[in-house]
Amino acid sequence: MVRSAARNVLASRGRFVLTATAIMLSVAFLVATLVLSDSMRGRAASDIAEAMAGTDAVVQGVALGEPGGGPGDPARSVRQSLDPDITERVAEVDGVDAAASQWVGFAKLVVDGSSVGTGTASDIGRNWVADPALNPFQLASGQAPTEAGEIVIDRSLADDTGVAPGDTVQVLTATGMHDATVTGVATFAQTDAAPLQRTVLLPDPAASAWLDTAAPTEVLVGIAEGADRTEVLRRLSALSDAEVVHGPDYIQTMQTDATSPLEFLNVFLLAFSVVAVLIGVTIIFNTFTLTVARRQRESGLLRAIGAERRQVLGGVVIESVFVGTIATLLGVVLGVAGVGALRWVVGLTGVSLLTGPSIVSTTSLAIAATVGVGATILSAWIPARRAAATAPIEALRESAAEPRVVSRARTASGLVLATAAIAGGALAVWTSSPMWLGLAAAIIPALVLCGPAIVTATARWSAPVARRAAGVSGSIATGNLAASPRRSASTALALMLGTAMVTIFAIFASSLTSGIGSDVREGLKSDLVVTSATPDFATIDPTLADRIAQQPDVDAVTSLSIAEGIVAGRAEAIGGIDPTALPAMVDLNPIAGDLTDLSTGGVAVVGDDPTLLGGTLDIEFERTTLEAPIVAVVERSTGGFEAPLYFVDAATLDASVGHLLDALVFVNLNDGAAAAAEEDVRALVEATPGSFFETRDEHVANSGSEIAAFGNFIDGMLILASFIAVLGVANTTALAIKERSGEIGLLRAVGATRRALRRIVRLEMALLSFVTASIGIAVAAGLGWVMIDVAGGTEIPSVVLPWPRLAVTLIVAVAAGVVAAAWPAFRVSRKPVLELVSGDR
Numbered sequence: 001m002v003r004s005a006a007r008n009v010l011a012s013r014g015r016f017v018l019t020a021t022a023i024m025l026s027v028a029f030l031v032a033t034l035v036l037s038d039s040m041r042g043r044a045a046s047d048i049a050e051a052m053a054g055t056d057a058v059v060q061g062v063a064l065g066e067p068g069g070g071p072g073d074p075a076r077s078v079r080q081s082l083d084p085d086i087t088e089r090v091a092e093v094d095g096v097d098a099a100a101s102q103w104v105g106f107a108k109l110v111v112d113g114s115s116v117g118t119g120t121a122s123d124i125g126r127n128w129v130a131d132p133a134l135n136p137f138q139l140a141s142g143q144a145p146t147e148a149g150e151i152v153i154d155r156s157l158a159d160d161t162g163v164a165p166g167d168t169v170q171v172l173t174a175t176g177m178h179d180a181t182v183t184g185v186a187t188f189a190q191t192d193a194a195p196l197q198r199t200v201l202l203p204d205p206a207a208s209a210w211l212d213t214a215a216p217t218e219v220l221v222g223i224a225e226g227a228d229r230t231e232v233l234r235r236l237s238a239l240s241d242a243e244v245v246h247g248p249d250y251i252q253t254m255q256t257d258a259t260s261p262l263e264f265l266n267v268f269l270l271a272f273s274v275v276a277v278l279i280g281v282t283i284i285f286n287t288f289t290l291t292v293a294r295r296q297r298e299s300g301l302l303r304a305i306g307a308e309r310r311q312v313l314g315g316v317v318i319e320s321v322f323v324g325t326i327a328t329l330l331g332v333v334l335g336v337a338g339v340g341a342l343r344w345v346v347g348l349t350g351v352s353l354l355t356g357p358s359i360v361s362t363t364s365l366a367i368a369a370t371v372g373v374g375a376t377i378l379s380a381w382i383p384a385r386r387a388a389a390t391a392p393i394e395a396l397r398e399s400a401a402e403p404r405v406v407s408r409a410r411t412a413s414g415l416v417l418a419t420a421a422i423a424g425g426a427l428a429v430w431t432s433s434p435m436w437l438g439l440a441a442a443i444i445p446a447l448v449l450c451g452p453a454i455v456t457a458t459a460r461w462s463a464p465v466a467r468r469a470a471g472v473s474g475s476i477a478t479g480n481l482a483a484s485p486r487r488s489a490s491t492a493l494a495l496m497l498g499t500a501m502v503t504i505f506a507i508f509a510s511s512l513t514s515g516i517g518s519d520v521r522e523g524l525k526s527d528l529v530v531t532s533a534t535p536d537f538a539t540i541d542p543t544l545a546d547r548i549a550q551q552p553d554v555d556a557v558t559s560l561s562i563a564e565g566i567v568a569g570r571a572e573a574i575g576g577i578d579p580t581a582l583p584a585m586v587d588l589n590p591i592a593g594d595l596t597d598l599s600t601g602g603v604a605v606v607g608d609d610p611t612l613l614g615g616t617l618d619i620e621f622e623r624t625t626l627e628a629p630i631v632a633v634v635e636r637s638t639g640g641f642e643a644p645l646y647f648v649d650a651a652t653l654d655a656s657v658g659h660l661l662d663a664l665v666f667v668n669l670n671d672g673a674a675a676a677a678e679e680d681v682r683a684l685v686e687a688t689p690g691s692f693f694e695t696r697d698e699h700v701a702n703s704g705s706e707i708a709a710f711g712n713f714i715d716g717m718l719i720l721a722s723f724i725a726v727l728g729v730a731n732t733t734a735l736a737i738k739e740r741s742g743e744i745g746l747l748r749a750v751g752a753t754r755r756a757l758r759r760i761v762r763l764e765m766a767l768l769s770f771v772t773a774s775i776g777i778a779v780a781a782g783l784g785w786v787m788i789d790v791a792g793g794t795e796i797p798s799v800v801l802p803w804p805r806l807a808v809t810l811i812v813a814v815a816a817g818v819v820a821a822a823w824p825a826f827r828v829s830r831k832p833v834l835e836l837v838s839g840d841r
Contacts, residue, residue: 019287022727023327024334026105026273026280026373030110030755031335032342033269034364039339042359043191044258049251052187054133056247057233059090059219063243064620065566078564078571080241081623084215093235095227100134100220103127105211106661107200108539108690109153110170110177111161115689117198123534124197127175127207128152134220136194137201141165142184152184156193157200171200172690174212174659176541192639195258206560212659239785265346276503282494284379286732286772290487292316292383316384317377324376335368336360406452406485414449417442425786434790443779447496448697451489456482470763473756476747477763484736491732497778499813505805507784510802513703520703523636526585528678529699530665530685531692538562538663539690545665548684553677555668558582561660562644563653566620573621575637575644576653576660585666587639588647593632595647604647609633619646621656628652638664662688726820733765734824744828745836754829760820761825769817773810781806 032679054576061079083089091099107125110115117123137154142165144153151171153163163169163182186201188194202210223232226456236244245253323503339358424439447454459482466474481488530548532539538561549557558581565574579598582588588595592610603617603626612633619626628648637643654660669677678695685693694702744757752760785799828836 002440013159019283019731020323020327021329021732022280022283023372023376024331025723025727026276027328027331027368028335028338029276030273030371031332031364031368032338033266033273035336035339035358035360036269036346037266037344038361038364039359041255041259042361043357044195045191045255047191047195048254048258051136052173052251052254053245054222054225054433055136055250056229057221057236058245058247058250059086059221059236059239060217060243060245061622062241064622065298065569065571066810070747073233078566078620078622079243081244082215082217083240084481086239086242087216087219089239090221090236093232093239094231095224095235096221097224097227098131098134098222099130100129101127101204101216101219102129102218103202103207103211104217105213105215106174106537106539107164107202107211108172108533109157110172110197110689111163113687113689115172115539116157116161117534121193121196121198123200123537123539124194125171125196125200125202125207125211126144127204128201129220130204131220131222133222137186137188137199140185140187142182142604143737145183145201145203145206147203148209149178149180150183150203150206151181152186152201154197154199154201155185155187156191157198159183165348169244169448170689171210172539172541172661173210175210176543177689178206187685190277220699222347230676238620269342275497277375277799278498279494281375281379282490282497283440283727283731284324284376285382286490288316288320288380289383289490290732290736290738292386313384316380320376320380321373324373327376328372329375331372332365333366399634406456410449411453414446414451414453417449421446425782428790431557432790434593437790438785440783440786443783444702447775447779448489448493451493454484454771454775455485455488455492455768456721458767459485460603462767465761466767470759473760474763476760477767480740480760480764483769487732487736488768491729491736492768495726495729495813496541496772496776497816499773499809500780503777503780505785505797506802506805507781508788510805511784511788511798511800514798514800520638521700523587523638524585524666524696524700525587526666527669527696528667528669528681529694529696530659530662531694532663533690533692538661540662540665541690542660542662544685544688544691545662547667547688548667550679551677551680551684553670553673554681555670556581556584557665557667558585558643559662559666560638561650561653561665562663563621563657563660564757565626565646567617567646572646573644574652574653575647575663577647578650579647582666585668587635587636588638589636590634593630595632595634597631598647598649598652600631601628601652603628604632604634606637606643606647607629608635617646619648619656623658624653624656626656665691727815729765729769729817729820730824733761733821734827737761737824737828741828741831741836745833749835749837757829758822758825761828762823765817766814769814770810772811772817776813777806777810 013683059082061082064078064080087099087101090096103126105125106123108123126137128137130144132138137152139152140155142152151169158164165182166185167182170183171180178719186199188199193199208214221236222227232382233244233246236242336358421440421443424436424442428434428436459478463475463478466478468474470477530540530544540558540559542561545557545559548554558578561576561581563574563576564571566572567574568831577598579595583595587608589603590604591608592603592613595604603619605617610633612630615630617628617630619628626648632647634647637645667681669681682693685691747757747760748754780803788799
């Protein structure tokens, strides 16, 4: 049977090429995703472990609350400040061999007047640790900084900017702009940069002043050789107002923090990989269904001369093993080679990925191989089992590749599932509970079961329209759909999956963008806006607002600063504002209280519950605790992902936290100000590193730019999935045309031209693609609406259907179906009539 199966594959190699290509692309997509994910995790883990190998313990401030998504780092929590003399006290503990202060804060490199770096990587300033065993950075060239005004930068920054030791640059920190000379270039262990960070290393004399930290952020500890580690850790833990973390635990936390911001990317990539595999499975199933049906007489002959069921079944399964194995091997090679391309595509969105070579694990390869070969075998099993179970005398008869009557039990089962899915969606919306979303997902198997009935009904209802629009060709096209409902439905499934994925993401993206945009659009009243260079960090020089205010045609200027504070045990963003100036620039839509009362030490809460007014709120900062009465409740924040949920007076926030850079600056021009006034402000902003200039319209339009950038990446992934679906349509169409070669030959014999024949095939696929895409869009819109309504939260207050995008999706889906059918139609139209009529395939 092995030899026979091999001969069958070689004899029918044309029909398996597109199938193998679909498997190969699906596996390649999966392999590239797994390798990229492993590389990010593995590289970060090894680099951090190597860099921190000499650190046996770390002394930190006591955590004030749980991480809650403050500015810059969703996993970061606020810690209490250490005492200024903490390092000296740690060094005096018995068993401690070395102790080094570590100051950490915001520092952004500025070269030739322009700030360096955007995206998801953080701009970090650290002091250069003199002890090589405790310093996670190593000099690659130059020398360590020793005096104020000297810095070392990581090699990634040096490569991006072309800066070398001896060059003069600037560094923007919380205390302003500082001139500096680069004395060296460093690596984090052996890699160019710390994971997801751009690092500027300062000498101890400048670290405290530049980073505005009176005490070290943490103390790195080396335990003496031979000392009892447990006892030393116990002694360190006895230090007041300090938390001691064992070295391995600290390293593990760093490793988790380095990769967790990118976990959402892994989820997206894996989701699309699953879709690609499902589309591939559909293609395989269709191919083997039609192939086995066309070889039905051959199977009957084998059974008649003594072959057993298991031999017939085994022959088809062995064919699937051949095709699946070859395609999977090619897919693995293509996937490993394509990791760099996937990394590049992701980088276009502004997402900063971890650097370093790819890590190809045996686990990833095993998963891909199992999915590729396993999916092929499972997809071929059902048609093979059906062929093996057919009686020899029945198999020897001429018959269609599939029953032309749709099973009522199958349709009824699909309708039951569809009813349950609709009920689940309604209950999810009615109860606002995600528990029912799983039931709503039953719409997918419901469509699979009802697919043949939908195709039959579509053919019947569209026949009059097709006849009027295309004459006889339209009638024949609809008749072909009705004659093979199962094949038509399975052909459409791959295209429906791709269309549904495009639609559901488009709905989420448009709804989220609209939610953010409408919040900004309805609340923003200022003429101009200055934004930070990095979306998640405040990077605007606090003196910029005063310099803008001095421009002759500027009417008013106010700024927003943001700090992290602990509210009810959770880290939150706290905004500092001028309560008299900001309402003229941004309408926060107060529903209770008076924002001007912030100047007396009060706090405003973003929410919709006016009964909060009059309560008291405790906000814990790194250095102080603010106990403030709630003097106002507002419905709108300032927009964006890191918008503050609480507002206090800017002076109050500065007194509680220290020097803060501005996150936003709002500017109003005088009535009738000339266009030159706007250009003067633009020039001033562009000359200030860390600041971006926007008009009101530009700021509203850019408020969802991060989503749009990531949406471009998702569209690229969906193009690949859709390409696989088109391969499936082309493959199944080619096999279906071969199955109907006798009918096509008769059409040619009675006078149908080649052009008319191609037109019939195109009309059939256009109608099928239109119905399929319409159903995919409708189902995705329903599921998206339910999911957003239940789980959208404040970021997605309402569902927005992007009608132009949906129309384009529908048009593209129909065009893709027609294009996929073009080549099979052209090939069959070129065959001689006698060859078609004789059934020579």
